[in-house]
Amino acid sequence: MLGWPFLVAPGRRRDHTTIMAPGVLVEQLDYGVLEEQTSPGPPRTVEARSARGRRLFIAYWTEPVDDVRDEHGRPLRMIYGFVCFDGTPAAVDNTDRQAALDAVRSAYRAFLADEDGHAVEPSAPFTLHSPALTMTAAPDRSPPSLPAWLIGASALVILAVVAGVALLIGRPTSAVDGGPPPVPSLAPSVAPSAAPSPVCAAPSPSDSRSPGFRFRRSPGSSGSPALPAPNRSPCPG
Amino acid sequence: MTAVVILLPLGVAVLLVVVGAVRAWRRRAAPPTKSLDEAGVPTFNVVALGPRGAGKTLLLASMYHQMQTASGRSYFVTAPFEQVLLLNQWFTEVADTSRDWPSGTTVGETRDFTFTLRTRGSSGALHTVMRLGYLEYAGGLLTDAQTPGSTAQADLVTRIESAHALLGLIDGFRIRQALDGHAEGLMRLQQSLTTMISLMMLASCPVSFVITKWDLLRDLDVEDDARLKRVRKFLMSNQGFRDLVEAHGSHRVVRLIPVSAVGPDFAELDEQGLVAKLPDGQLRPSNVDVPLAAVVPDVFEQVERSMDRAKLRAALDQASRQSRRGPAAALTELGGYLATAAGKLLAPLGPHASFLGDAAAELFGAPGEAAEERRQRIERQLSDAERELDEFQLARRKVLRDLQSRVDVLEGRLPSSRLTGED
Numbered sequence: 001m002l003g004w005p006f007l008v009a010p011g012r013r014r015d016h017t018t019i020m021a022p023g024v025l026v027e028q029l030d031y032g033v034l035e036e037q038t039s040p041g042p043p044r045t046v047e048a049r050s051a052r053g054r055r056l057f058i059a060y061w062t063e064p065v066d067d068v069r070d071e072h073g074r075p076l077r078m079i080y081g082f083v084c085f086d087g088t089p090a091a092v093d094n095t096d097r098q099a100a101l102d103a104v105r106s107a108y109r110a111f112l113a114d115e116d117g118h119a120v121e122p123s124a125p126f127t128l129h130s131p132a133l134t135m136t137a138a139p140d141r142s143p144p145s146l147p148a149w150l151i152g153a154s155a156l157v158i159l160a161v162v163a164g165v166a167l168l169i170g171r172p173t174s175a176v177d178g179g180p181p182p183v184p185s186l187a188p189s190v191a192p193s194a195a196p197s198p199v200c201a202a203p204s205p206s207d208s209r210s211p212g213f214r215f216r217r218s219p220g221s222s223g224s225p226a227l228p229a230p231n232r233s234p235c236p237g
Numbered sequence: 238m239t240a241v242v243i244l245l246p247l248g249v250a251v252l253l254v255v256v257g258a259v260r261a262w263r264r265r266a267a268p269p270t271k272s273l274d275e276a277g278v279p280t281f282n283v284v285a286l287g288p289r290g291a292g293k294t295l296l297l298a299s300m301y302h303q304m305q306t307a308s309g310r311s312y313f314v315t316a317p318f319e320q321v322l323l324l325n326q327w328f329t330e331v332a333d334t335s336r337d338w339p340s341g342t343t344v345g346e347t348r349d350f351t352f353t354l355r356t357r358g359s360s361g362a363l364h365t366v367m368r369l370g371y372l373e374y375a376g377g378l379l380t381d382a383q384t385p386g387s388t389a390q391a392d393l394v395t396r397i398e399s400a401h402a403l404l405g406l407i408d409g410f411r412i413r414q415a416l417d418g419h420a421e422g423l424m425r426l427q428q429s430l431t432t433m434i435s436l437m438m439l440a441s442c443p444v445s446f447v448i449t450k451w452d453l454l455r456d457l458d459v460e461d462d463a464r465l466k467r468v469r470k471f472l473m474s475n476q477g478f479r480d481l482v483e484a485h486g487s488h489r490v491v492r493l494i495p496v497s498a499v500g501p502d503f504a505e506l507d508e509q510g511l512v513a514k515l516p517d518g519q520l521r522p523s524n525v526d527v528p529l530a531a532v533v534p535d536v537f538e539q540v541e542r543s544m545d546r547a548k549l550r551a552a553l554d555q556a557s558r559q560s561r562r563g564p565a566a567a568l569t570e571l572g573g574y575l576a577t578a579a580g581k582l583l584a585p586l587g588p589h590a591s592f593l594g595d596a597a598a599e600l601f602g603a604p605g606e607a608a609e610e611r612r613q614r615i616e617r618q619l620s621d622a623e624r625e626l627d628e629f630q631l632a633r634r635k636v637l638r639d640l641q642s643r644v645d646v647l648e649g650r651l652p653s654s655r656l657t658g659e660d
Contacts, residue, residue, distance in 0.1 A: 010341055015289040016344060016375060025386070031384065032383075032385055035343070038343075039345035040340065040343060050386055073513060075337045076340065079345075152250075156246040160244075
């Protein structure tokens with residue numbers, strides 16, 4: 001899995017701004033999600049969608065900036081990490097955190113040296129050491145139940161239509177010599193085959209999250225993410 | 238026979254559809270169950286306009302810290318627990334002289350704070366009077382270009398356009414720098430005023446200006462109002478600011494409220510010209526409750542100005558004569574009239590007609606009526622009406638009087654706090 005470093009941080013005069021972002025997001029002018037979905041605090045991994053609908057996973061950390069204050073005398077903090085587009089890491093390896101930090105340091109120094117002339121620096125991906133989280137299909141949502149009156153009404157309408165069709169078909173004509181045609185049966189003629197028992201995909205130990213990491217669904221994401229569905233269904237219970 | 242076989246089930250089906258649809262419609266139309274206390278409680282949304290470092294977060298934390306207990310007022314403020322934790326964390330960070338100032342707010346930390354004004358009735362029961370919403374956001378959204386792919390700035394502008402009141406935060410630190418001849422400070426002050434002007438010029442709600450970090454300007458003059466007058470004169474020398482005050486001054490009250498989230502003995506400018514905490518600093522916030530206390534009185538003052546005097550007087554007189562349905566119903570009727578007649582400012586608060594009626598009875602005054610005269614007139618009217626009002630309404634009216642009183646006290650002590658275009 002690949003990760004793209006990013007950095008959101010303030011300057012002495014400028015407020016928090018995106019200093020480095022994945023190249024693909026910079027090209028598409030679609031990196032605003034990084035500022036909106038990250039906030040100072042403990043390490044986090046969040047799932048988000050960019051303004052153009054691109055699904056991404058952001059693993060980030062907050063670190064104080066030594067020896068630099070803003071123009072109001074307040075300490076500065078930088079929010080840095082990496083972005084994945086293929087999935088979320090099951091646990092974040094510290095090597096990846098360090099790689100992201102190393103990638104953003106020089107960009108931050110350049111920003112502090114010339115805040116007004118700063119342009120977002122596109123980042124190149126690096127191969128993550130963090131294992132990818134095995135994606136399971138989102139739990140099936142049971143369809144919303146229909147009101148009983150609607151079910152009843154629908155059944156009666158179907159019955160009326162079928163009865164009408166049957167009567168029309170069964171009306172005797174002059175060319176036919178014989179008894180009335182058999183009434184079609186509404187019951188299925190073939191016994192249902194036994195449904196294959198679902199393969200239970202019990203979570204593997206590697207699925208457990210790294211201590212200190214929380215997987216947080218971003219408020220803007222709508223419903224369950226459209227994950228590629230493997231041929232398994234969740235374990236019952 | 239064929240027709241019967243077809244039509245009978247169809248008829249039953251149609252009947253089932255009609256019955257089911259009517260029942261579903263009735264369920265949707267039924268209003269949600271609310272407690273007696275929650276029903277009829279309006280929310281006034283306030284947005285403080287201020288660039289990075291102007292003091293939005295500290296004002297919020299200090300305001301909550303001061304208003305979370307009654308302290309001689311008839312009301313106090315509560316907030317959801319997770320917000321209280323944050324506010325207390327910020328205030329603790331500020332108050333601790335061995336720690337740095339809190340870091341700036343990020344875009345991702347944008348959040349709504351909801352403050353509930355509560356009061357105790359004569360029986361000791363707790364009543365909810367109203368709510369105040371305060372938006373916390375990164376100041377850079379007002380001054381920096383929007384980040385590609387972000388909607389934060391557009392969302393903020395929408396919130397500003399729908400606010401019930403706007404507070405323009407003017408950084409006292411920048412005023413200090415400008416008065417000291419600091420070019421960067423003057424430039425930053427100009428930038429923040431320009432931003433405010435563009436956002437406030439088209440506003441149709443009450444606007445107030447809040448000078449933050451007022452403690453940094455204490456050496457301008459010994460006397461508080463003289464100090465404010467000097468700062469006011471300096472601000473009004475800015476043509477854009479002056480035009481903004483003139484544009485609004487004819488339709489609504491425009492205030493200039495000096496506040497200090499820390500007080501006079503807590504911080505000072507160090508050798509580098511930055512604001513540093515004093516090692517033995519004592520926290521004594523001043524006027525931090527006034528900006529929010531002024532919201533409701535200023536909304537109603539604007540409504541009062543905008544309405545036809547004769548019609549408003551007639552509506553008030555009818556309410557005070559207590560229509561045969563009783564004073565409470567009369568006030569609700571008055572509130573309904575106001576919600577319709579006051580247009581955009583009060584229309585969203587239409588469902589809270591009872592509150593609007595009470596507020597109008599408390600806050601509207603006769604032309605030329607001084608604050609004390611208004612109080613005496615209301616006391617006379619209340620002596621009869623109050624006997625028939627329930628405890629909740631009495632408690633609510635007391636809170637509204639207190640809010641107005643807070644503003645009156647400020648104006649009495651600092652006459653320069655009321656801006657007009659005639660400076």
